[in-house]
Amino acid sequence: MFAKYIIRLDDIAENMNNSNFFLLKDIFIKNNIQPLIGVIPNNQDEELLRYPKSEFDFWQEIRELQRLGWNIAVHGYNHKFETNSSGILGINKRSEFAGLALEKQNEKIIKAIKVFNENKINIDAFMAPAHSYDINTLRCLFDNQINSITDGYGIFPYKKEGIVFVPQLFSKPRKMPFGIYTFCFHPNDMTIDQINELDIFIKRNRNNIITFNNVINKYNNSMYKIVINSLIEKLVKSYRIYRAR
Structure with a gap:
């Protein structure tokens, strides 16, 4: 089994670095690649608001990308961090969701879905801001029929609390064995160097780059994959503890 790759873009919002976004879009379209993009329904992140608001119709652009086969993840609701919780994954000590009451999290999810529905966008996955979510987040997602998450440890999809997780380990493209x-x-x-690096990786590995939905549709939870994922999780956590010393 050869390795397969999914390209994920975070922090897609009405206020963003449009120059970089359209450079990447051009690369993906030329190479017939459909990435997963995390769209913020109601961006209130002060860092992102420093970028000028898009002069084009943002939601029309997202609809067009979905029509082209791009997968769309709901990237939180407003991307504002309300707690210092690192959640289940323990990566970043900040969160829009983890640590909040179930009712508050559910309210955010419902509002996010409403924005997507109003703009005729289908939700393919949930993408937690700062990779931080907790058990209440999962329950809210399940109750609102969002059944897949882009995050987690491992090298194969797995299922938890009725939700399929497609793990995310790296922020830099690299060739992997399986x-x-x-x-x-x-x-x-x-x-620009990082964008060019991604462009080169895509050209060299185009046949092994797949969509998020392709993985979800072919998901299976074999014992072999469960064991491998468990080992990967232990290794990654041990490495992070070692680096933090």
Whole structure:
């Protein structure tokens, strides 16, 4: 089994680095690649609001990308961090969701869905801001029929609390021997060199780049994959503890 790759873009919003976004869009379209993009329904992140508001019809652009086969994740509701919780994954000590009461989280999810529905966007996945969510987040997603998440440890999809997780480990593209890997990029912060590096990786590995939905549709939870994921999780957590010393 050859490795397969998913391209993920975070922090897609009405206020963003449009120059980088359209450079990446051009690369994806030329190479017939359909990435997963995390769209913020009601952006209130002060760092992102420093970018000028899009002069084009933002939601029309998202609808067109979905028509082209791009997968759309709901990237929180407003991307404002309300707690210092690192959630289940323990990566970043900030969160829009983890640590909040179930009712408050559910309210955010419902509002996010409403914005997407009003703009005729289908939700393919949930993408937690700062990779931070907790058990209440999962329950709210399940109750609102959002059944997949782009995040987690491992190299194969797995299921928890009725939700399919497609793990995300790396922020830099790299050739791997086997497994399914999501490479996470933040277009707002990417340099031209990083964009060119991604372009080269795509050209060299185009046949092994797949869509998020393709993985979800072919998901199976074999014991072999469960064991491999468990080992990967232990290794990654041990490495992070070692680096933090």
